Amino acid sequence: MELLSCFSPVLWDLLQREKSVWALQILVQAYLHMPPENLQQLVLSAEMEAAQGFLTLMHQEMARIPSISREQAVGRLTALLLQRYPSLTSQLFIDLSPLIPFLAVSDLMRFPPSLLANDSQGYRRSGDNRMRTEQKEALAKRLLAPELFGEVPAWPQELLWAVLPLLPHLPLENFLQLSPHQIQALEDSWPVAGLGPGHARHVLRSLVNQSVEDGEEQVRRLGSLACFLSPEELQSLVPLSDPMGPVEQGLLECAANGTLSPEGRVAYELLGVLRSSGGTVLSPRDLRVWAPLFPQLGLRFLQELSEPQLRAMLPALQGTSVTPAQVDCLLPLLPLKLLQLDTAALLANRRRYRELPWSEQQAVACVISTHSHSHSHRALGNLAGGMSCEFLQQINSMVDFLEVIHMLYQLPTGVRGNLRSCIWVELQRRMTMPEPELTTLGPELSELDTKLLLDLPIQLMDRLSDESIMLVVELIQGAPEQLLALTPIHQAALAERVLQNLAPKETPISEEVLEKLGPLVGFLGIESTRRIPLPILLSHLSQLQGFCLGETFATELGWLLLQEPVLGKPEFWSQDEVEQAGRLVFTLSTEDISLIPREALCPETLERLLEKQHSWEQSRVGQLCLGPHLTPKKAALVAGFVRPAAEDLPEPVPNCADIRGTFPAAWSATQIAEMELSDFEDCLALFAGDPGLGPEELRAAMGKAKQLWGPPRGFRPEQILQLGRLLIGLGERELQELTLVDWGVLSTLGQIDGWSSVQLRAVVSSFLRQSGQHVSHLDFIHLTALGYTLCGLRPEELQHISSWEFSQAALFLGNLHLQCSEEQLEVLAHLLVLPGGFGPVSNWGPEIFTEIGTIAAGIPDLALSALLRGQIQGLTPLAISVIPAPKFAVVFNPTQLSSLTSIQAVAVTPEQMAYLSPEQRQAVAWAQHEGKESPEQQGRSSASGLQEWSQSSWVLVLTISFTGHLL
Numbered sequence: 024m025e026l027l028s029c030f031s032p033v034l035w036d037l038l039q040r041e042k043s044v045w046a047l048q049i050l051v052q053a054y055l056h057m058p059p060e061n062l063q064q065l066v067l068s069a070e071m072e073a074a075q076g077f078l079t080l081m082h083q084e085m086a087r088i089p090s091i092s093r094e095q096a097v098g099r100l101t102a103l104l105l106q107r108y109p110s111l112t113s114q115l116f117i118d119l120s121p122l123i124p125f126l127a128v129s130d131l132m133r134f135p136p137s138l139l140a141n142d143s144q145g146y147r148r149s150g151d152n153r154m155r156t157e158q159k160e161a162l163a164k165r166l167l168a169p170e171l172f173g174e175v176p177a178w179p180q181e182l183l184w185a186v187l188p189l190l191p192h193l194p195l196e197n198f199l200q201l202s203p204h205q206i207q208a209l210e211d212s213w214p215v216a217g218l219g220p221g222h223a224r225h226v227l228r229s230l231v232n233q234s235v236e237d238g239e240e241q242v243r244r245l246g247s248l249a250c251f252l253s254p255e256e257l258q259s260l261v262p263l264s265d266p267m268g269p270v271e272q273g274l275l276e277c278a279a280n281g282t283l284s285p286e287g288r289v290a291y292e293l294l295g296v297l298r299s300s301g302g303t304v305l306s307p308r309d310l311r312v313w314a315p316l317f318p319q320l321g322l323r324f325l326q327e328l329s330e331p332q333l334r335a336m337l338p339a340l341q342g343t344s345v346t347p348a349q350v351d352c353l354l355p356l357l358p359l360k361l362l363q364l365d366t367a368a369l370l371a372n373r374r375r376y377r378e379l380p381w382s383e384q385q386a387v388a389c390v391i392s393t394h395s396h397s398h399s400h401r402a403l404g405n406l407a408g409g410m411s412c413e414f415l416q417q418i419n420s421m422v423d424f425l426e427v428i429h430m431l432y433q434l435p436t437g438v439r440g441n442l443r444s445c446i447w448v449e450l451q452r453r454m455t456m457p458e459p460e461l462t463t464l465g466p467e468l469s470e471l472d473t474k475l476l477l478d479l480p481i482q483l484m485d486r487l488s489d490e491s492i493m494l495v496v497e498l499i500q501g502a503p504e505q506l507l508a509l510t511p512i513h514q515a516a517l518a519e520r521v522l523q524n525l526a527p528k529e530t531p532i533s534e535e536v537l538e539k540l541g542p543l544v545g546f547l548g549i550e551s552t553r554r555i556p557l558p559i560l561l562s563h564l565s566q567l568q569g570f571c572l573g574e575t576f577a578t579e580l581g582w583l584l585l586q587e588p589v590l591g592k593p594e595f596w597s598q599d600e601v602e603q604a605g606r607l608v609f610t611l612s613t614e615d616i617s618l619i620p621r622e623a624l625c626p627e628t629l630e631r632l633l634e635k636q637h638s639w640e641q642s643r644v645g646q647l648c649l650g651p652h653l654t655p656k657k658a659a660l661v662a663g664f665v666r667p668a669a670e671d672l673p674e675p676v677p678n679c680a681d682i683r684g685t686f687p688a689a690w691s692a693t694q695i696a697e698m699e700l701s702d703f704e705d706c707l708a709l710f711a712g713d714p715g716l717g718p719e720e721l722r723a724a725m726g727k728a729k730q731l732w733g734p735p736r737g738f739r740p741e742q743i744l745q746l747g748r749l750l751i752g753l754g755e756r757e758l759q760e761l762t763l764v765d766w767g768v769l770s771t772l773g774q775i776d777g778w779s780s781v782q783l784r785a786v787v788s789s790f791l792r793q794s795g796q797h798v799s800h801l802d803f804i805h806l807t808a809l810g811y812t813l814c815g816l817r818p819e820e821l822q823h824i825s826s827w828e829f830s831q832a833a834l835f836l837g838n839l840h841l842q843c844s845e846e847q848l849e850v851l852a853h854l855l856v857l858p859g860g861f862g863p864v865s866n867w868g869p870e871i872f873t874e875i876g877t878i879a880a881g882i883p884d885l886a887l888s889a890l891l892r893g894q895i896q897g898l899t900p901l902a903i904s905v906i907p908a909p910k911f912a913v914v915f916n917p918t919q920l921s922s923l924t925s926i927q928a929v930a931v932t933p934e935q936m937a938y939l940s941p942e943q944r945q946a947v948a949w950a951q952h953e954g955k956e957s958p959e960q961q962g963r964s965s966a967s968g969l970q971e972w973s974q975s976s977w978v979l980v981l982t983i984s985f986t987g988h989l990l
Contacts (some may be wrong), residue, residue, distance in 0.1 A: 102130040124154045127497075156192070157500075160566065161538070163192040167562075175200035180208050187212055194565050195221045196603050203229040214246025220631055221602045223251040231256055242270050250277035253627040254288045254680065263292050266300045267309055278315035284634045285316050286709060288626075288680045294319055294705070302328055307335030321704055322741060358803070358831040359388055359874050381405050383439050384897075387870035390414075408434045409870070412445035412893075421453055432475045437508070440924030441869060441896035444953075447480050477505045480953040481513055481925075484520045492524045496539055503542040507571055507647035510929045511546075512951050514573060518546035526554075534559050545572040552579040557588035568605045568639075571648035581610035593618040601628055606636045613659045621663035629661055630684040654688065654715045661685045665694070679705040688715030692723035703727040711747035718751070725752025736760035743768050751777050758785040764793050766808060773810025778842065783815030799823040803831035810836070814843040821850040826859035837876020840905055848881030865889065869897025880906045887914035892922040900930035912938035920946035925953050 165171070166186060172178055175197055183190070183205060190198065198221075206213075206229040213226050227248060231241070238260035242249050249270070257263060261270050274293055277283035283290060294316055302310070302324060310332050317336055325333070381389065386409030403410070407430055418424045428446055431438050438446070476495050479487070487495075495517070499506050506514060521543055525536045532555045537544060544567070552575075560583060572580065584590050584607065590600045593615045601608065601623050608616065636653070639645040665685060667674055674694055675681075679702040682690070687710045695703075695710075703710070703724075710716070710724045728749060729735065732742055735757040743750070744767055750758075763769050763786070772786055787809060791798070796805070798820050806813065806829060813821075813836065833855065843851070855861050855878065861871050864886040872879055872894060879902045887910075895915075903923075906914075912935070920928075920943055928950035936944055948954075 102126060124158065126158065159189055159192040163189040164562070166193070167197055176202050178205070183209055187216060191216050191218045191222055194562050196561060196564065198222050199225055199599055206230065214248050218248070220251060220635065221605065223248055224602065224631070227251055239270060247282070249273060250282040252289070254292050257289065257292065263296050266297050266305060271296060272312065275312055275315060285319055286683055287630060287634060288684050290316055290319065291680050291683050291705070298324060307331045311335050319708055321707060322745060323704070358834040359384060359870065379405060381408070381436070383408065383436060384870035384873040387868065405434055405436070407431060408436050408439060410442070412442065415445055415449055424453065428475065440926050441893060443478065444924060477509065481516045482953060484516060489524050492521055496521055499543060500541045503644060504647055506542055507644065510925050511573060511649070512929065513925065514546040515548060518543040519548060519551060522547065522551055530554070531556050537563060542570050545570045545576050547576050549575060549579050552576055557583065557586055561589050564603055564605070564607060568607055571644060572610065574651060577610045577651070580607065581612060581615070584611065585615060594620065596620065596623050598623050598625070598628055601632070606632065606639055608632060608660065609636065609653050609656050613655050616656055616659040617662060624660065624663055626664060626684045629664060632660065633657065633686060657686065658689055661689045665689050678702045682706045682709055686715070687713040688720065692719040695720060695723040696726060698727065700727065700730055704731055707745065711745060711749050714748065721749060721752035724749050734760070740765040740768050744771055747771065748775055748777070750775065751782070755781050755785045758782055759789045761789065762793070763790045770808045773808050773812050776811055776840065778811060783812050783842070785815070786812045787815035799825065801828065803828045806832035807835045811839060811842060814841050814847055818846050818850045821847060824854055826854045826857035829854045830860040833875040833878055837874065837878050839877065840901065841877060845907060848878065849883065851878050852881030867894060869893050872897030873899060877902045877905050884910060884914050890919065895919055895922055896924055896927070898927060900927055903927050903930045904932050906935070908935045908938045911935045912943065915943070917942045917946035921949050923947070923950040925951055
């Protein structure tokens with residue numbers, strides 16, 4: 024570093040005046056091995072030598088985001104170097120290739136077309152594995168520029184070899200243009216090309232030659248592409264028969280790395296191989312190779328194994344999820360009634376306690392008990408999430424205030440709703456103070472807090488500068504999960520605000536703008552969505568499949584897909600159009616999906632589409648995405664396969680492979696009832712895990728289980744656990760015959776949602792009879808294990824529950840949408856106000872409302888109507904949504920409703936809104952949009968108070984966020 028600093032004036036001078044190649048090469052190596060603080064020092068020391076031109080530009084860029092990471096620093100400086108060399112030669116491009124992975128996509132797209140057209144070596148370098156997926160997709164799209172190489176079918180073999188690392192990232196619609204001759208030319212390279220499912224299937228169609236004599240050799244040559252073969256293709260090439268054979272072992276590797284679904288048809292063929300061998304012939308070590316498919320094995324197979332074999336399987340069979348009743352009483356799971364901690368010991372032993380994942384209500388309770396006003400907020404750790412608004416208001420120094428905010432937004436549990444509201448109100452108040460105090464924070468500012476930027480109240484978005492908005496865009500590109508934590512209204516407002524900054528109103532959305540929007544595109548409104556030119560939309564279908572799509576955008580996208588420049592009318596779709604649509608096919612209406620021709624939806628295509636959607640739903644982003652209920656659309660998609668081809672033909676009877684290629688709920692009760700018993704047993708786990716099965720289908724499936732295992736009175740505990748939700752298919756008398764004294768069985772039944780009132784009564788009364796327990800003797804473990812079935816007790820029976828025990832169980836029961844009547848809920852809520860519970864409602868803090876969850880819906884009308892703002896903001900969104908609509912309208916006046924947090928307000932159901940007066944509905948709308956308590960106040964404060972904030976004030980709040988020396 025010191026040596027480089029000595030020569031840096033010379034290097035800078037050469038870069039500015041001569042654009043020296045060797046100076047550039049030296050800096051490339053320096054960037055790659057230099058931490059960000061040294062990069063900044065280098066730029067600062069160089070600026071003292073030359074304060075204009077390139078040097079000044081670099082310094083400004085480095086100062087734009089303080090303490091930026093090494094990757095950001097290298098990326099920004101590389102982008103500036105590229106701008107400095109508009110006539111970038113092939114050699115310079117190759118010299119810069121180590122820096123390409125650090126470039127932003129927008130910078131990457133500025134590579135001169137002439138360079139890309141004349142230098143294939145650059146593609147090989149740019150296809151490096153260090154590059155991010157979005158970078159590879161951007162470069163792949165550059166290949167499609169008409170001025171470069173022309174249409175895909177005309178690309179020469181030499182070019183295909185050069186750009187091979189980028190081919191998997193071509194949009195599928197362009198990849199499908201590769202001719203069979205082009206695919207054959209690269210046959211040896213496809214197995215290592217990292218193709219996605221749609222790309223892989225297109226290659227397989229050209230490569231799989233069913234006339235090849237040595238099918239095993241053909242599969243071996245396919246390598247990882249064999250993961251995408253259908254059962255029929257495998258059968259024609261090399262029938263599966265040897266549990267330790269090379270083909271079988273290769274497919275098991277596919278299951279282990281997630282390429283092959285354990286619930287799919289190929290996995291079922293593999294399970295058949297294992298079952299046919301009996302499993303007993305395999306050593307424990309060999310059996311472990313089959314771990315990815317263990318969850319799909321039935322009880323019968325497991326019973327045949329020896330103890331050493333079972334021990335070898337045990338790590339893979341152990342579940343990661345347990346019911347609340349089975350969890351040890353660890354501190355972060357402890358009910359408030361049992362959370363009796365020594366304040367002095369808690370603060371003294373910081374390492375042990377302050378970093379635990381405390382729940383919201385625990386944090387509030389602990390902070391109250393520790394008298395937080397007398398302690399430094401630094402001592403609280405994760406407990407800081409429980410600090411009160413009053414505590415924030417008492418912080419005098421703006422520096423300390425910003426430090427506290429920064430700490431709150433770093434908490435793993437996030438910032439609770441009522442504290443978030445307080446933060447922004449208090450921040451607005453403090454920004455009216457003289458600015459000299461703020462400017463004393465110094466020039467070395469730390470990196471902006473992602474969560475804080477994305478958490479801006481909706482009204483404040485319009486006050487952000489263009490530069491701040493673009494910073495938000497960058498943050499969302501790097502952390503899409505943060506976007507999904509916002510309410511749908513907030514997401515839509517942010518997407519429209521960013522679009523307003525990127526493209527003038529009513530102008531078409533360019534490809535570059537669409538790239539910059541990234542995940543935000545899924546939350547655009549109807550008018551904005553229609554500004555996307557259809558050819559550009561077509562080229563971005565593969566990217567859209569990875570985004571969360573809001574309901575408005577998804578509906579509009581479904582309509583746009585059917586326009587002629589895109590995929591056209593569904594009745595004319597072929598398999599290629601289905602492949603291009605991918606999981607976006609579910610943006611079409613149910614009626615349009617039903618028009619897709621049967622020949623375009625072969626079993627292989629159906630399985631791949633459903634598996635793709637399932638994988639999305641199980642992904643991190645998919646789990647956070649609040650998508651629509653797709654059961655009717657999935658049913659329409661598979662209708663041509665599960666229903667007879669003509670009215671006079673009988674319904675097809677599914678085997679297990681058919682169930683795996685679709686899903687259990689796709690089949691009627693009659694079809695399920697007619698299944699072969701062995702097929703049903705093989706797919707029992709899928710039936711038990713499908714939440715879409717209706718009452719008739721559940722009864723039919725339960726009928727098959729009784730054929731398999733006999734009457735319910737003889738069901739063993741492990742069989743009951745395996746049946747899961749299928750138990751809803753049992754009648755009242757059959758439920759009473761089940762043995763329920765096993766804790767695992769009781770907990771399983773207690774976690775099942777969907778029982779009828781008669782069934783609830785049967786389960787809970789049977790448990791009391793078999794265990795010899797009286798309602799008054801039930802402790803909080805019993806109550807937690809009973810779960811949903813607690814609603815099977817009559818109101819007069821519920822009154823006998825111990826208030827002390829129930830107040831402990833409320834933590835777990837309050838997370839359930841209990842199917843209790845209003846009278847039952849009122850009795851349960853009354854238990855909480857007794858001396859053994861939490862006492863009178865008027866004395867409750869917000870932490871108690873959060874703790875009891877949905878049970879708050881049973882609090883009497885008079886008590887609810889007297890709740891203060893802080894208490895109301897302790898109600899969970901689920902609790903808000905389950906309050907009966909007439910009661911909701913009676914107990915909350917407009918002032919109370921306007922005090923809801925945005926997350927609470929969004930939870931208000933359409934049925935509840937229908938019962939509200941116009942004033943109440945307006946109050947809920949203000950809360951949803953994070954408005955003020957009255958329309959007059961909202962109009963005045965948003966038009967005046969916020970405008971009083973100077974641009975420098977905004978810069979300080981959004982780029983101070985928090986100085987590095989504070990922490």
